[in-house]
C-alpha cells in the first residue's frame with residue numbers, strides 16, 4: 625500500500641502535492657507536483673521500473689479527481705530533476721511522452737547523466753571497479769557487485785535537457801540551492817517557506833554518501849559543506865524530501881545528520897587504531913556492517929569509503945604500502961592512523 629497523496633501550501637502561493645511511487649521493491653520515493661502561482665511543474669519522476677510509472681500517472685490523475693485541481697496532463701510543461709539518481713529520473717522518457725514534451729531542467733553537474741546516459745554508465749562502472757579493487761574487495765565479489773550495480777541501469781536511455789537549475793536561478797519565485805555531496809548535481813528547491821530537500825536531507829535516514837574517487841563533487845566533505853549551506857537559509861518552515869516523512873525542523877535535522885557522520889568518523893578511526901595491521905576499506909566496512917547482504921554490501925563499501933577518504937583528506941589517516949602503490953597498476957590501499 626502506498627501512502628496517500630498529500631498537499632502542502634507554500635508562502636508564495638505554490639501548492640505542492642507529494643505523490644508516492646514505488647521506485648524499487650523496497651524503495652518508496654516521492655515526486656512532487658507544483659501548481660498555483662507557477663507553471664504546473666513536476667519534480668522528479670520515479671525510477672521507470674516496475675509499477676513506478678503507473679503510480680506516477682495514477683497520482684497525477686488523483687490530484688485532479690481527489691483535490692479538484694483543474695489540470696490535464698499536458699498542462700504540465702516543466703520537469704525539475706533534483707539529482708541524477710535513477711529513483712528520481714528513471715521514469716523521464718515515459719512521463720515526457722505522456723506530457724507531450726515537457727521541458728526538463730537539472731543542475732549542470734548532473735546534466736551529462738541525462739544527456740549521455742550510456743557514457744555515464746560505462747565511465748562510472750569503470751570508476752567503481754577501480755575503487756572496489758583499491759578498497760580490497762576480492763575479484764569475484766567485485767564482479768558480483770558490478771553486476772548488481774548495472775541492474776536497472778540498462779533500461780534507461782539518454783534524454784534532452786532544456787534548461788539548467790543553477791544556483792541563483794529563479795523560476796516563478798522558486799530558487800535552487802546547489803547541495804553537492806549525496807550526488808554531484810543535487811539541488812534543493814526553495815518554494816517560499818518550504819524547501820524540497822530531495823535526497824540532501826531526509827527525515828530519518830542519514831542520506832547515502834559515496835567516495836569522490838568514483839564521482840567528482842560527491843564525498844563527505846562536499847556533503848557537510850552543503851549541510852552548512854542549507855542551515856544558513858532563513859525561514860524554512862518545512863522540508864519535503866525525496867523519501868520519508870516531512871521534516872518539521874530542518875535545522876535540528878541537519879545537526880542530527882552531522883552528529884551521525886561525526887560518530888561514524890570516530891568509530892572508523894577507533895577501528896583503524898585498534899587494528900593489528902593496516903586495513904583496507906573493505907576490512908572497515910566488514911567491521912562496521914557485518915550483517916549486510918546483496919546490494920547493501922555495495923552501499924556499505926561506498927559509505928565507508930566516503931568517510932575514509934574524508935579522514936585521509938583531513939590528515940587523520942595515512943596510506944602505508946607506498947612501494948606497492950608505486951609499482952603496481954591498481955593496488956589495494958592500506959590505511960593506518962597518522
Ligand SMILES: [Zn+2]
Nearest residue numbers: 709806807823
Ligand atoms: Zn539520491
Ligand SMILES: [Zn+2]
Nearest residue numbers: 709711823866
Ligand atoms: Zn533517492
